[in-house]
Every structure is written in structure tokens, then in C-alpha cells.
Amino acid sequence: MTGENSVRLFCLPFEGVSAGVYLPWTEATGTSLVITPVELPGRGHHPRTGPCRGLEPLLAEIMPYVARMCDRPFALYGHGFGALLAYEMAARLEWEHDAVAERLYVSGSGIPHRPTAPERAVSLLPDAAMIRRLRDRGRMPPVARDPRHAARALHALRADLGVMEAYRRDPRHVLHCPVTAMAGVADRGLTEADLTGWRRCTRRALRVETYPGDHYFPLTARHELLDTFARDLIRPAAARRLLSAAGY
Numbered sequence: 001m002t003g004e005n006s007v008r009l010f011c012l013p014f015e016g017v018s019a020g021v022y023l024p025w026t027e028a029t030g031t032s033l034v035i036t037p038v039e040l041p042g043r044g045h046h047p048r049t050g051p052c053r054g055l056e057p058l059l060a061e062i063m064p065y066v067a068r069m070c071d072r073p074f075a076l077y078g079h080g081f082g083a084l085l086a087y088e089m090a091a092r093l094e095w096e097h098d099a100v101a102e103r104l105y106v107s108g109s110g111i112p113h114r115p116t117a118p119e120r121a122v123s124l125l126p127d128a129a130m131i132r133r134l135r136d137r138g139r140m141p142p143v144a145r146d147p148r149h150a151a152r153a154l155h156a157l158r159a160d161l162g163v164m165e166a167y168r169r170d171p172r173h174v175l176h177c178p179v180t181a182m183a184g185v186a187d188r189g190l191t192e193a194d195l196t197g198w199r200r201c202t203r204r205a206l207r208v209e210t211y212p213g214d215h216y217f218p219l220t221a222r223h224e225l226l227d228t229f230a231r232d233l234i235r236p237a238a239a240r241r242l243l244s245a246a247g248y
Contacts, residue, residue, distance in 0.1 A: 005031075005032070006031055006032050006033065006034050006072055006073075007032065007033055007034065007072065007073045007074065007075060007102060007233040007234060008034045008036050008069060008070070008071070008072050008073070008074040008075075009033060009034065009035055009036065009074070009075050009076070009077055009229060009233065010036050010038050010066055010069070010074060010075070010076045010077070010086070010089070011025065011035060011036065011037045011038065011077050011078070011082070012038050012040075012076070012077065012078035012079070012081075012082030012083070012085045012086045012089075013037070013038075013039075013040065013078075013079070013081075013082050014078075014079045014080030014081050014082050014108065014141055014216075014218075015080050015081035015141060015156075015157055015160035015161055015164065016043075016141045016143045016153055016154070016156050016157025016160055016161075017043070017141050017142065017143060017153075017156075018039065018040075018043040018044035019037035019038055019039040019040065019043075019044060020037065020039075020044050021037075021218075021219065022035060022037040023037065024222060025222060025225075025226065028222065028223075028226055029226060029229075029230075032234045033226075033229060033230065033233060033234055034072070036069060038062055038065070038066060040052075040058065040061075040062065040156075040160075041058065041061050041062075042152070042155065042156045042159065043152070043153070043156050050155070050159075051155060051156045051159035051160065052159065052163070053159050053162055053163065054163065054166075055088070055163050055166075055167060058085070058163065059085075059088060059089070059092065062085075062089075063089065063092060066089060066093070067093065067096075067097050067099075070093065070097065070099050073102050073233075074099075074101055074102065075101050075102045075103045075104065075105065075229075075232075075233055076089060076090050076101055076104050076105065077105040077107065077229075078105070078106060078107065078109075079107040079108045079109070079218050080107070080108045080109055080139075080141075080215075081109075081160045081161075081163070081164055082107075083106035083107055083108065083109035084109065084112060084163075084164060084167060086104060086105070086106065087104060087106060087173070087175075087201060088173070090104045090175055090177065091173040091175060094175065094176060100175075100176050100177050101175075101177040102177065102232075102233055103177055103178050103179070103180060103232055103233065104175060104177055104178075104179045104180070104202070105179075105180045105182060105229075106179060106180070106181050106182070106198055107181075107182040107183070107218060108182070108183060108184070108187065108190070108215055108216075108217070108218075109190075109194075110190060110191070110193075110194025110195060110197055110198075111169065111194070111197040111198050111200065111201060112164070112167050112168075112169055114168065115165060115166050115167065115168055116164075116165035116166075121161075121162075121165045122134065122161055122165070123158050123159075123161035123162040123165055124162075127154055130154075130157075130158065130161075131154075137189055138187070138188055138189055138214060138215050139189060139215060141157065141216070142216070142219070143156075143157055169201075171200075173201065174200070174201060174202065174203055175201055175202045175203065175204070176202075176203055176204065177202065177204055178202060178204040178205045178206070178207070179198050179199075179201060179202045179204070179205075179206050179207070180206075180207045180208075180209060180228070180232070181195040181196070181198045181206065181207070181208050181209070182195075182208075182209050182210070182211065182225075183195055183208075183209075183210050183211070183217075184210065184211055184212070184213040184214045184215055184216070184217035184221070185210045185211065185212060185213070186213060186214040187213075187214050187215040187217070188214075189215060190215075192208070195208045196208060209228065211224050211225065212224065
């Protein structure tokens with residue numbers, strides 16, 4: 001199947017975990033939707049052994065790969081920390097490569113407003129206090145529980161949290177693609193205002209959708225998410241091909 005007959009969905013992982021969390025998605029889709037997990041430094045099989053502690057170094061690591069893989073219509077999905085990355089990548093693909101996504105999916109995250117004050121920064125806490133604070137907020141990701149890998153996972157988690165807490169959105173980053181903001185119905189850390197705030201990031205439409213589960217609903221509502229992607233990406237692409245074949 002050629003690139004024109006399929007849509008690529010780049011998937012950015014949430015804080016502290018490998019993009020391998022999306023591998024089950026690759027097994028559940030056909031050739032019309034190409035799930036492409038984007039691994040971050042310091043986890044999984046990424047050649048860099050340590051995580052990046054700043055947004056720009058991190059994007060410098062992953063943007064060349066994503067730009068090379070824009071060989072067909074594409075969309076971006078990111079959850080938590082991945083939502084921030086997916087948004088920044090969509091903006092840079094537009095400006096630097098004249099490549100506009102079919103849609104941006106931002107999941108489990110409101111639009112960041114301002115950097116976190118140091119006294120409130122979770123990333124600066126000792127390991128035990130950081131884990132306790134995240135659990136209290138329902139934001140402790142399922143990082144490696146095996147002691148042989150736990151230290152590396154916590155190192156990546158702390159680095160990602162630090163990038164999130166230091167992040168300042170550039171108000172000029174307004175996209176030319178539609179945006180879908182997603183949340184779990186039992187996520188007590190997100191409000192409707194958090195989700196609708198993404199409207200400021202696009203010149204197109206914003207849609208808000210909720211799914212069964214808590215903050216980590218992408219791990220439990222896979223089928224519902226894949227149905228959304230199919231409705232948004234595969235069916236419109238098929239309709240465009242039919243119109244093209246008919247000479248419209």
C-alpha cells in the first residue's frame with residue numbers, strides 16, 4: 001500500500017514511559033492507519049542512554065525522525081507530556097517543513113499556561129516524595145516496577161516532569177489543523193476549561209471528547225481511541241480517494 005492510501009499517526013508517550021506503550025495499537029490497526037510510536041531519549045531502544053532535560057534538546061533528537069517519516073498524510077497523538085510534545089512538533093512541522101497535520105490529538109492535558117514556580121515543582125522533590133505527590137494527584141505513570149529498571153524509569157520521569165514544569169507556550173504557535181482534546185471521565189485533575197483552552201492553539205475547529213477511565217485511559221480504552229482515529233483519519237482519506245478517482 002502506498003503512502004497516499006494510508007495515514008500515519010505519530011504517537012508520543014506520557015512522562016516517564018517508553019513509546020512501547022503504543023505497540024498494542026500497531027497490532028490492532030490495518031494498513032490504512034500506520035501507528036508510529038516516537039521513542040524519546042533515555043528509554044526503550046533509543047540510542048541515547050539518558051533523557052533530555054530541556055525541550056529544545058529533546059525536539060532536536062526526535063524532529064528529524066518525524067520529518068523523515070512524513071511520507072504520507074499524518075496526524076499526531078500525545079498523552080500527558082506527549083500532548084505538549086505533539087503540539088510543539090505539529091507547529092514546527094508547519095513552519096519548518098510546510099507539513100500540516102490532518103489532526104492533532106492532545107490527551108490527558110490542558111494547555112500549559114506558565115512555568116511552575118520552583119517551590120511547587122514536583123520534579124525537584126526526592127524520589128519518595130515525588131512518587132507520593134504524583135500518586136495523590138492520580139498522575140503516577142506505570143513506570144518499570146522491576147528494580148533493575150526502576151532507577152532508569154524514575155530518572156526519565158523526573159526529566160520529563162522538569163521539561164513540563166519549565167515549559168512556556170509561545171502564543172504564536174497557532175496551528176492550521178483541527179485539534180481534538182481528550183480526557184478520561186474519571187480524571188480528577190482535568191477540567192472542561194483545561195480542555196477547551198486548546199482552542200487558542202488552532203485556527204481550525206476544536207473538539208473535546210471523553211473516554212471511560214481515569215488519567216491513564218489510553219491504556220484501558222484502546223478500542224474507543226482507535227475507533228476515533230478511524231472515524232477521523234481513515235474514512236475521510238478514503239472519501240478523498242474516491243472523489244479523486246471520480247475526477248473531482
